[in-house]
Amino acid sequence: MAVDDYIRGMTGHEVFSHHIAAHKVIPGREASLGELNPPLPGALDAAVKGMGVERLYSHQVAAIEAIRRGEHTVVATPTASGKSLIYNLPVMEAVLETPDTHALYLFPLKALAQDQLRGLERLTSAVFAADPVTAAIYDGDTPPHARKKIRTRPPHVLMTNPEMLHLSILPYHASWATFLRGLRFVVVDEVHTLKGVMGSHMAWVFRRLKRICRYYGSDPCFVFSSATIGNPAEHASSLADVEVSAITQSGSPASTKHFILLNTPEGASQAAIKLIHSAMHRELRTIVYCQSRKMTELIAMWAASKKADFGEKITAYRSGFLPEERRDIERKMAEGELLTVVSTSALELGIDIGGLDLCILVGYPGSIMATWQRAGRVGRSGRDSLVVLIAQEDALDQYMMTHPDLFFSMDPEKAVVNPANEVLMAKHLDCAAAELPLRRGEPLCRQEAVADKLARMEAFGSLLASADGDLLFSHRKFPQRSVALRGTGDTFDIVDAQSRELIGSVDGHRAVRETYPGAVYIHRGDSYVVTELDLDKRTAVAQKQRVHYFTRIRSHKATEILEVSHRKPLGNAWVGVGKLKVTETITGYEKRLVKGQRLLTVIPLDLPPQVFETEGLWLEVPEAVRVEMEKEQRHFMGGIHAVEHAAIGILPLFAMADRNDIGGISIPHHPQLGKGAVFIYDGFPGGIGICSGVFGQAEALFDRTLSVIRDCPCETGCPACVHSPKCGSGNRPIDKEASRVLLEKLKTPLAPALLSGEPVPRFPAPKPEDASGKPPIPKRYAVLDVETRRSAEEVGGWGRARFMGVSVAVLYDSKTDAFTAWTEDQIPEMARLLKKMDLVVGFNIRRFDYDVLSGVCGADFHRLPTLDMLDEVHKRLGYRLSLDHLSSHTLGAEKSADGLAALAWWKEGRLDLIESYCQKDVALTRDLYLYGRDKGYLLFQNKARTLVRLPVVW
Template identity: 55%
Template structure:
């Protein structure tokens, strides 16, 4: 197979570099080190423990197997021995890591006397209710958990955890590089909420982060916490020689992986095979079961979806040497201890230099010589590195990016925070101006509510935490098996439109399901288990609107801008493609509602001159810019730590706001994740790399290596590779524009709030209208037949005359003339009820009247309706004198005088509520907790 090796590089090992901590550890801690036969700390371990022991925030970003565990265990154990009331919280992205680290912690402390030995416990979804209560009531020195448990079980019930939180001195965050993109945006708010609660209990913990080698560890951790973090990136650990082999197979990558695995097993090499998907893990494992012969019982698959006890067993067998090989998804990329390995086979480029080094770092742990084989797939990045291997080795690890102020994600966490602890103006969270601005915006929208005094802010929700998924931006839908009603998976709402629509094929644990119903109302997707020989791919129409421009610059021969976009995506149908070969079997139309979301994105404004030249050369311009969009998205993971599935794109030969052709690339999640913001900063490299990847590809018309996208909504049509090269060469080699033309969109520096113009014009005359009916809803057959109810009395207050006018049913035409003279008609439920009743008396277009319905405004703010009596009593301390049923009784008794007084009182109350709201910018109401809270209004 040697002719398929395109590059081989031997990376020399290095000797260990040691260091001494500034202050000696206590004899107890030194005895723990002696027991583990550790005579000296590596230089990075010594430096990191200095910072952690001093209560300062630190991140250690060194390669796999460099001993990062000691950097937090030693300071934590020392602190717990010094002060038995001290506590530490360890956070791991995977439950398996927590179990692994518990074992390590207990092994380290096993020699200490039982009376002083710090206890540790795992608190996660596998912990029994009895054990959870025990941990809460008598918290151990160290709790090992994951982000979901912190978000769902600890923060909402912090009062139960007060002894633990009050003594919290260290927060350990392992594998922090995984907290990027969407999850990073969530964790930025989770950490801020945690620090807020800690301060409430008088604690000021410091952070110890550990990370794989990443380009910007300090910046990443600063974005996550808002705190200053010291970064340690030089490893003092020894390492063995490592062979890196780039392998471009002539057969399929999976067949090549199987051949190489077989060769490794025959030589007794302990091997790990990484695949890009669960499906490939299962397929290679199936080969193992069928053809591995004597090695059959010494190989296992490993991925998410296995039961915890299954994963523990595999980890234990790998660590003991009972298993010779494991086939895994990224689940084993993180630092779970599975012993020393010799060979790492990567089926496809993992998407980043960082992930490649992280996975490759699992081999050669005992300083033995090892090998990492990267098997290329058809993907653009795989083939790019096969042609430019030197670029891989000269390239620094990518920067991990996140948007700590994603407005969609921030809103959900602020609602959670207000629920955990009432927000005040001097709140820890509100020291951040961007969070403070968002809180004020949520107040205006009625999502958060201020109390009557105006010094506290409450959540409108009782327990909002379960509606927030830390690994997605949208709300979560549950996928159910129609036969058993069992839950088979979850999916984000945004992804559900394109992956869980009716007719879509969904794969779970090797089984195929056909989606029968996407029920957004009940948040459920119903799927039936069926064996089919095809997969589905959604077809979409997309459009984008530019809302704000954050930054703009000249890039070679074009203008590129970065800003806030509104993206509209509509799934119009789906393709059925054969599993073998991917042949198109048919297209099915769908009638789906559009998905509209705001995000961040960059766009390339291609000059009309480039378009004209293309047309003069008879080049397919639209096919060219569409291909540029695909190639740019495919190459972006070279610049930003992301996956192409996290990005979206739109290319158009004529965009109305740009007034010309444009290619848009945007973050594929509501609110944005900071991906295109970083890409915009590297705009020149993005264009050069995009051109290079297309030029280097040996295909004739375009393929997945260069300009085809596996997730294109239009099935990669139209696509023109030659046109893409022509357009890009004109962009890169073109003359820079003389000036940047201004668009009719406001240029707003990133992070600053747009000052919106408000209409302060007030009506000179207004009227307040209320009517009482002759018949009840029951009498006429329901509220939907209000036009049959008749009018007993109508009362209209005229602000110009400061007078109440009364109209009986036969005087309604006269009242309408009066209404037409007023600049504004005000009522409470006037549009849905009063006007409908009046329409049965006199045929007039009541909707033509300038109307302000206070109930509609309240509903728009809160999402639910309130009674006038609630608002009136809280706002102007005035109650209704009666109710509608009493008024109907009076009508039957002929007491029109009493009905009129009651109706007049309603009108006066509505008027006073309106005037209070207009003057103060809010009204009051009593919420479900019996607290009087402010509801901001603009009327």
């Protein structure tokens, strides 16, 4: 009744009633039921009925029977369609049959695991009263003593999250041997959230898990639970690299849902606040979804401040909050202490916060899938419910308002992951090798892209081959710790300037864009100004401060085409897709008033440029079109810039992506193409498959872009068509009319004569198959070693090597194949000889030998072409190895003495002994150099005491 009254209030409101773009009533539906064959075991069947489930829905039956057959299965049905029983029941059956069965449940949020544990315990307590099924949560909140107990006596069902699997289970798999040997099920809840960067990471985590399972002799069945997406089977298959059966027809009932599209001129945030207050007066339990963390905080703060009596009943909720803050909000919402929660997508998932009546979407969520997932949070108790989508000025929002029939009829988008992302692939291959050495013939390594990447990692030294070359080891013990699954870079901590307490976090890739010095950061209603960004320590310091403005970066970008995957004609133009290198330099930031968004000032910033490789597509604009437009006195740069903005704004119609996942650049004359171009690219290093997936729909993308520009009623451009809220140049220059004319000209055939003189793009040539990258072999080289008269202690430290003096220097000359010894007075003559060499080889020669020689001779030894083998080792490994270690393991030969003995011989006047020892060291250094030059590696014993190859290129 309260929802009906609320709808009447909206439709009769003097302002809202005139701006309702659509009001659709989605009728409820009856349940479709089924029967399992064979039925559930008696005790389990009784327990299910005891929970109030007399019969299963048809989709539950179909999924459970597929899982019983051992099929990897994905269930993609609406919110509240009983997906938990689909995986719990087969697991319980398997435990009844084989008590040493284990299942791994993965949830994207800790709160979901807590909900599921409570539900599973209610089910199992009725079935296994005498010998209960054990279930436990293993996450960051689990105390150390409980973790040890879980590892020692693993439960039947282990509930955890992707990070714990990645960081605490796979690296320590030996401690989980019992669990992994009996692992029969891997349940992945809310799998639609594993898209983009996170999904691409998880594709590799699942590959690593399967690899470890094979080692322990298990082959688990994967069960995926998802919201309704366009490609559930394809998505789950890409994630786990398995064939998957999809169950997509829901048999669950649904109550009547009202859906209103609201396009109010007063602004989405102000309209949302009015709707919140109206709902709270009627005591409707409300969830509000915002597109950004900043807007989430602002709406919660403004709504609470404008109605003081509601202040205690409303809160914000978003990622970046500390775990204990989020748990407290979830509890208060479930228990009715809160009436309204304003959230980012963090509460899109099925966390139990009680029955809700009203869902307010502040802006289109970016995908049809996310829209219906959020809408599914209300009306779950069988009552009628209402969803209100308030349009922002964004192009996609306005497009939905003017095409409501399309909005209500659109199929869900496809989820995109990119396991081929080379940045992420390298990180996880390193992790896999640390967990269990990679064997060249194993299934993972036989894939062409993986084998190619492994070869490059081995050559670079991030993976080290065994002495026989068959196994590959990581050169680090725990590379997992440097891989953040929810981003492409390291996480930055945001700390309070006064208390030094942690108040939030941000992904490293976004840190320079959101936490630069001067940036306004909002946390739980409090505004902070960032005073310091330490890129080395990955920390931002923020000062609590009340401000009346918000901040936004300004930047300029450049792009280079590294590789062309595909290219095809598009009207008069060409569209291409491939690898790009993007360079973005943040030049400053704007201060804008919160009210009215008036620009106050622009403050310069000096930050290092961000350079990354990614995937993208580009539209090549013929020179003839540019010439025509300029003859007509149209702004060509303003036109292509407007096309870029409009295309990015509409692109989420074609892929499950947020516009913040996508970047763009407009260039009036691109040097490689020889013409103007619009680039659209994945905004993450390595690419996440968004633009490559859209390439096949490029014609539809630019047709829809033209439609948005042409149909928008504004005259010069606005956020509903060609303005972008994240434009680094402040939406200048922008010419809406020029963009319309440009796209129409690209569709209209041009005379062949106009196109005949088009420049030919200069794309990078493919690398030749035999390109080894090895430097040329020097015609004449020397190997040098120096012994000193005085120790570091005697001259005041190693930094004063120039005062140590020379007792003997020995030089090997490859031209004469002879060793010569030089005393201190002969060093100038030796220096003249060294200048004739194509290469001087030594071990710690730059840091030590050259400094010693410089103290007795005025020659600049550091200008010589030099190979310092110790420096090369350190570059590869990050730590140093001794000459004796390398020569003994590589050549089977050891040093005859050391520097301390040589110092003692100098004091005894035994130059003959020094010369003999020094010559042997030079011979060892020469032989190591030749071995590495010819074979491409040296041998050493790593920290695990395994003999491995150290790749070298000299």
